[in-house]
Amino acid sequence: MTKEIALSKEFMKGVWDQNPVLKQALGLCPTLAVTVSAVNGIAMALATTFVLVFSSLIISLIRNLIPNQVRIASFIVIIATFVTIVDLVMKAQFPELSKSLGPYIPLIVVNCLILGRQEAFSSKNTPFRSLIDSLGMGTGFLIVLFVLGGIREILSARTLLGFQVLPDMYEPWLVMIxxxxxxxxxxxxxxxxxxxxxxxxxxxxxxxxxxxxxxxxxxxxxxxxxxxxxxxxxxxxxxxxxxxxxxxxxxxxxxx
Missing domain, CATH: 1.20.5 (Single alpha-helices involved in coiled-coils or other helix-helix interfaces)
Incomplete structure (x- = not known):
């Protein structure tokens, strides 16, 4: 029971107490750039979470094998591998969405959110704890990008996830674009x-x-x-x- 509570706190830490955007101000570049709609925010957050989760697992598994002098370079190589996978899959399966996100998918490689979690947590903890931590951080990132993109989409286009939620008489706020x-x-x-x-x-x-x-x-x-x-x-x-x-x-x- 105590272990379950500890794991729950580890997960919720990323959702609220140490939210990467609202509490740590990490990953602000894609947060501000791609959230013109809720769909873009969700796609960017899911791509980032995928890279964060799998790179955290790999780095945690081989943390004792990586020389301290080249750990940052090693982290970036591992992160870049998963970013390449995400980028190729999105270009093949979701070309319009990939085009909408532009260069911000490849830029996940140098996202301070991912690199920061590898340096601060994954390289010092077990794979399971690293998995819980990365899922919590990814969920917190997803919530912020969805809310931010949803608000901007509603106020600028009267829609949310492509469905109209405000009447036609509402004048869109172009500044939100x-x-x-x-x-x-x-x-x-x-x-x-x-x-x-x-x-x-x-x-x-x-x-x-x-x-x-x-x-x-x-x-x-x-x-x-x-x-x-x-x-x-x-x-x-x-x-x-x-x-x-x-x-x-x-x-x-x-x-x-």
Whole structure:
């Protein structure tokens, strides 16, 4: 049970606590460049997650075989192998989507999100933990790119995943197609993320203080009850001693 909780925390770390975009500001180049639609965001995130997961597994498996002096170069070669696979598959199976994403699929090779996880985590942990970590980071990256691309698509084209969600009377925001739209949307997302994190932190602090005060009150109440019980026992002992003293016959009574 404890192991399952630890693995769950490892996964959720990438989804929220250490989200690559909202918390660490990693991979911002593709995040801002390709998210003109939700489909583009999903495709970019899935491609990045594929590369991240498999490169993390390979690097974790051979981490003890890679000389420290050439570890970064070795990481890049492994990452580039999987990026090439993704690029070729997308060009063959999804040519329009590949064209829409442009050079940002090949640029996954130097994505600081992937290289950073290899250096910080995969090269120091077991394959299973590296798998959980990479899946969590990939999921967090996917959520951000989908939300960012979805907001921009809705406001600029009245659609989401190709389906119309706003009426024709709505005037599209052309700025959302431009890089400025990406910066504005991401700025609001970062603001909301930081606000929620601060609110959660304050709530946690309040809960800690309330728990401490409640525990202290209980300890004081317990101590007071113990003191009262001791005083009661002492008083009862005194009363019993006095009763015994009163019942004991005096010398005058004996003479009579």
């Amino acid at each position: 431009l890089p400025a739209g990406a910066f504005i949307t991401l700025g609001f997302m970062l603001g909301f993320s930081n606000f929620y994190a601060m609110h959660k932190k304050e709530k946690t602090h309040k809960e800690i203080i309330d728990t401490y005060l409640s525990s202290k009150s209980q300890r004081l109440a317990t101590h007071r009850a113990e003191v009262l019980a001791q005083e009661k026992a002492a008083l009862e002992a005194k009363m019993k001693a006095k009763e015994k003293s009163d019942d004991k016959p005096t010398d005058n009574d004996n003479q009579q």
